[in-house]
Amino acid sequence: MERAGKASVTHRLYGLLEQIAPPLVSVVIALAISSLIIWVVGYDPVRAFSALFDGAFGGPRQIGETMLRSTPLIFTGLAVAYGFRAGLFNIGAEGQLFMGGLVAAWLGVALAGLPTMVIVPIILVAGAAAGMAWAFIPALLKARVGAHEVITTMMFTFIARYIVSWLVTGPLKAPGQIPQTVQLPAESMLPKFTDILPELGTGRAHLGFVVGIALAVVVWWVLKHTTLGYEARAVGFNPWASETGGISVSLTTVKSLCLSGALAATAGVTEVIGLHGRLFDQFSAGFGFTGIAVALLARNNPLAVIMTAMLFGALSAGSGTMQLQADVPSKVVFIIQGLVVFLVAAQQLAVWLLRPFKARGGVENA
Amino acid sequence: MDAALLEVREVTKRFPGVLANDKVSMSLESGEIVALLGENGAGKSTLMNVVYGLLSPDGGELYYEGHPVKVRSPRHAIDLGIGMVHQHFMLVEPLTVTENIVLGNEPTKIAGVIDFSTARKAVAEISKRYGLAVDPDAVIRDLSVGMQQRVEILKALYRGAKILILDEPTAVLTPQEVRELFKVVRSLVDEGLAVVFITHKLEEVMAVADRVVVMRDGRVVGEARPSETDMAGLARMMVGRDVVFRVEKKPSVRGETILEVDGLEVLDERRLEAVRGMSFDVCAGEVVALAGVSGNGQTELVEALTGLRRPAAGSVRLSGKDITHASARQSIEAGVSHVPEDRHRRGMVLEFDLAENMILGDHRLEPFSRHGVMKPTEIARVTEERVAAYDVRTPSIRVLGGALSGGNQQKLVLARELGRDPKLLIAAQPTRGLDVGAIEFVHQQILAERDSGKGVLLVSLELEEVQGLADRILVVYEGRIVKEFAAGEASDEDLGLYMTGGGGDKFAESTEVSVKGLGT
Numbered sequence: 001m002e003r004a005g006k007a008s009v010t011h012r013l014y015g016l017l018e019q020i021a022p023p024l025v026s027v028v029i030a031l032a033i034s035s036l037i038i039w040v041v042g043y044d045p046v047r048a049f050s051a052l053f054d055g056a057f058g059g060p061r062q063i064g065e066t067m068l069r070s071t072p073l074i075f076t077g078l079a080v081a082y083g084f085r086a087g088l089f090n091i092g093a094e095g096q097l098f099m100g101g102l103v104a105a106w107l108g109v110a111l112a113g114l115p116t117m118v119i120v121p122i123i124l125v126a127g128a129a130a131g132m133a134w135a136f137i138p139a140l141l142k143a144r145v146g147a148h149e150v151i152t153t154m155m156f157t158f159i160a161r162y163i164v165s166w167l168v169t170g171p172l173k174a175p176g177q178i179p180q181t182v183q184l185p186a187e188s189m190l191p192k193f194t195d196i197l198p199e200l201g202t203g204r205a206h207l208g209f210v211v212g213i214a215l216a217v218v219v220w221w222v223l224k225h226t227t228l229g230y231e232a233r234a235v236g237f238n239p240w241a242s243e244t245g246g247i248s249v250s251l252t253t254v255k256s257l258c259l260s261g262a263l264a265a266t267a268g269v270t271e272v273i274g275l276h277g278r279l280f281d282q283f284s285a286g287f288g289f290t291g292i293a294v295a296l297l298a299r300n301n302p303l304a305v306i307m308t309a310m311l312f313g314a315l316s317a318g319s320g321t322m323q324l325q326a327d328v329p330s331k332v333v334f335i336i337q338g339l340v341v342f343l344v345a346a347q348q349l350a351v352w353l354l355r356p357f358k359a360r361g362g363v364e365n366a
Numbered sequence: 367m368d369a370a371l372l373e374v375r376e377v378t379k380r381f382p383g384v385l386a387n388d389k390v391s392m393s394l395e396s397g398e399i400v401a402l403l404g405e406n407g408a409g410k411s412t413l414m415n416v417v418y419g420l421l422s423p424d425g426g427e428l429y430y431e432g433h434p435v436k437v438r439s440p441r442h443a444i445d446l447g448i449g450m451v452h453q454h455f456m457l458v459e460p461l462t463v464t465e466n467i468v469l470g471n472e473p474t475k476i477a478g479v480i481d482f483s484t485a486r487k488a489v490a491e492i493s494k495r496y497g498l499a500v501d502p503d504a505v506i507r508d509l510s511v512g513m514q515q516r517v518e519i520l521k522a523l524y525r526g527a528k529i530l531i532l533d534e535p536t537a538v539l540t541p542q543e544v545r546e547l548f549k550v551v552r553s554l555v556d557e558g559l560a561v562v563f564i565t566h567k568l569e570e571v572m573a574v575a576d577r578v579v580v581m582r583d584g585r586v587v588g589e590a591r592p593s594e595t596d597m598a599g600l601a602r603m604m605v606g607r608d609v610v611f612r613v614e615k616k617p618s619v620r621g622e623t624i625l626e627v628d629g630l631e632v633l634d635e636r637r638l639e640a641v642r643g644m645s646f647d648v649c650a651g652e653v654v655a656l657a658g659v660s661g662n663g664q665t666e667l668v669e670a671l672t673g674l675r676r677p678a679a680g681s682v683r684l685s686g687k688d689i690t691h692a693s694a695r696q697s698i699e700a701g702v703s704h705v706p707e708d709r710h711r712r713g714m715v716l717e718f719d720l721a722e723n724m725i726l727g728d729h730r731l732e733p734f735s736r737h738g739v740m741k742p743t744e745i746a747r748v749t750e751e752r753v754a755a756y757d758v759r760t761p762s763i764r765v766l767g768g769a770l771s772g773g774n775q776q777k778l779v780l781a782r783e784l785g786r787d788p789k790l791l792i793a794a795q796p797t798r799g800l801d802v803g804a805i806e807f808v809h810q811q812i813l814a815e816r817d818s819g820k821g822v823l824l825v826s827l828e829l830e831e832v833q834g835l836a837d838r839i840l841v842v843y844e845g846r847i848v849k850e851f852a853a854g855e856a857s858d859e860d861l862g863l864y865m866t867g868g869g870g871d872k873f874a875e876s877t878e879v880s881v882k883g884l885g886t
Binding site: 243245 | 672673674693694695696697698699704706708711712713714715716717718722726727729730735738739740742
């Protein structure tokens with residue numbers, strides 16, 4: 001008995017290590033290669049990275065900025081991770097995010113006058129529902145006729161972006177030169193940390209970050225402790241065995257992609273009611289796509305998504321300081337991001353693509 | 367001078383936590399067939415992978431034609447004259463037979479252009495010499511599994527193999543193909559080759575081997591000539607205890623009708639009629655066996671009965687209740703348990719741990735979950751109980767399903783399917799790929815289920831299994847039930863005749879059609 005117990009503890013530790021090691025190695029290699037590039041181009045990598053770190057964690061304002069920039073990535077990271085767990089590649093998180101943002105900008109005005117405590121939850125739920133609806137059509141197409149979600153959700157991203165583009169330049173355009181919607185009233189906005197406790201000094205960081213962490217825990221719990229998550233994982237691993245076990249694969253696909261869409265849309269909602277206070281063409285810096293990298297780096301573990309989203313958030317937040325203090329162009333951060341994504345994707349996409357083959361061939365010989 | 371062709375001396379191979387080979391010694395002469403017999407996990411494949419250069423040993427030596435060698439790689443093994451046919455074929459499916467055989471050793475004209483006419487000639491010559499008829503221009507994916515295996519053997523011969531290692535070669539073959547293979551192997555040794563035949567099936571050893579080396583727990587535990595021993599003796603060596611071949615069976619106490627199938631018609635993937643009007647019933651307390659060559663509609667029938675496939679016509683009733691169009695979930699909830707023919711594909715989720723696998727199909731029900739929230743402690747408790755009751759050997763219930771051996775995986779599936787206390791058990795090839803110890807266990811469980819008043823529908827390709835377990839035997843051929851026998855009424859030959867379309871009015875068609883379907 002005791003031996004078995006010990007074995008399972010080491011087993012678990014080993015399993016944990018096995019999970020953490022590859023992404024960690026990817027990040028370290030990415031930083032190393034970036035240092036080399038910075039050095040070759042003629043800057044001091046040590047100064048660059050210490051400035052980057054300063055800009056991301058150097059004080060309350062910097063930490064706040066990191067939190068701010070992590071927030072949408074937590075949601076899109078969770079969205080993509082949940083999809084992956086169910087065997088779906090929701091590459092269209094960006095489109096769902098746009099629909100979430102659109103609903104937030106509309107309801108933020110439409111519900112003006114109600115107390116924040118009422119408006120904000122309504123907007124969050126309605127925005128998520130919009131993302132869910134936006135993911136529903138690709139999900140239905142996948143379940144009914146097998147149309148691949150990579151194609152359909154991607155196409156739906158274009159549709160969503162152009163709808164928003166048209167609305168902010170036309171029907172919903174605020175008076176003035178700039179194509180954007182009107183500024184939301186204060187009561188429609190998600191409070192900033194400093195609105196509650198000014199002495200925190202966390203700058204623009206808002207409660208969306210807390211919502212993100214809470215949702216990560218919820219998603220983790222759903223995957224681990226509910227039949228909904230169990231069925232999603234079962235279908236993601238082995239649809240045939242799931243079917244045999246009485247799980248409807250098509251229904252699970254629809255549910256999972258819709259849930260993924262809801263999570264992605266929340267990113268759009270919090271960007272609108274937490275940060276910008278309005279909707280415009282470029283309100284998302286490709287968060288839906290960065291979410292794929294966030295999820296892969298986190299190995300689709302919802303709790304790890306918090307960490308990886310913060311890594312990307314920190315890189316983004318620190319880039320300005322790096323430019324100011326070390327004279328390194330802030331665009332270098334994109335190189336680092338790109339390298340991390342590349343190294344992680346090269347390894348994880350390979351694993352993901354090889355998964356069906358591994359399941360079939362590998363085990364029988366063991 | 368009289369050095370053996372291959373001698374293995376005290377080879378030891380360790381894996382983390384396992385001593386796979388413990389000072390194993392054996393030898394091999396030209397012109398003999400040595401069967402390497404042992405249960406799954408006894409170390410047979412490990413030993414041969416060492417010989418073939420896939421694994422490097424932690425101790426011991428290999429002697430090839432009297433000289434010590436270190437086989438560095440499969441390439442090196444091939445150069446030495448050692449060929450191996452793996453369980454999973456290493457063929458390039460879109461290429462032709464000839465292309466596959468010469469792959470890696472292509473005869474070339476100038477500038478690296480492959481000389482296909484020379485290649486085709488060489489292939490034809492070898493295939494003629496060893497009596498291995500195969501169309502050199504056929505594309506691999508169009509060939510039956512038996513033919514593909516033949517190509518693998520030709521590949522080894524083309525590279526000049528003097529030793530041919532066959533890793534569980536019969537696992538994927540039909541009885542007819544097995545007989546063909548034995549003939550081929552015999553002709554190879556007549557030509558002076560040495561063949562190592564890895565297997566856990568005793569009948570095969572008796573049928574084909576000149577000598578048998580028995581392994582257990584990584585050690586050689588005995589050596590014998592089949593002519594000087596019997597199956598019981600070999601089984602005892604292999605398992606380390608006495609094995610009951612024919613399970614003791616109490617007379618059947620037939621109760622009310624559980625399953626009624628009436629005029630059932632089912633289409634396959636290509637929308638062809640796979641089940642062409644089957645009618646039968648299964649009563650409580652009896653095992654009804656569906657005997658037949660693979661690909662005669664059994665898979666589609668089972669899928670239709672378990673809600674995985676919509677029947678095109680006919681009806682299915684369970685205890686009087688119509689379940690013709692029930693979903694898989696409704697079928698399970700109505701009391702149908704299903705041990706699928708393909709464990710890895712349909713039977714379990716290899717990436718799930720044992721507890722997660724144990725509740726598959728019952729995960730929505732109490733005590734495993736309530737209002738959609740799972741109850742981990744209950745799940746763990748029931749899993750522990752069933753793992754103990756069904757003798758699933760595992761260090762912990764948190765081990766992934768894919769890490770278990772085939773026998774333990776099947777016990778896990780049985781534990782789940784029987785643990786939910788069904789009315790009807792549908793077991794499709796429940797002992798495929800299992801070793802004798804596990805087969806015995808599965809058979810006992812099936813009979814115990816029968817004796818407790820459940821109905822059992824057994825689908826099997828193994829005549830021995832059918833004869834041993836069934837109270838009634840239904841022979842299927844081309845989607846129809848062509849004959850019904852009571853237990854003990856038919857000989858293996860009778861069954862074989864009806865299974866291949868003979869016996870009745872349908873003589874003309876050969877087995878060609880049904881054998882083709884096996885590849886899938």
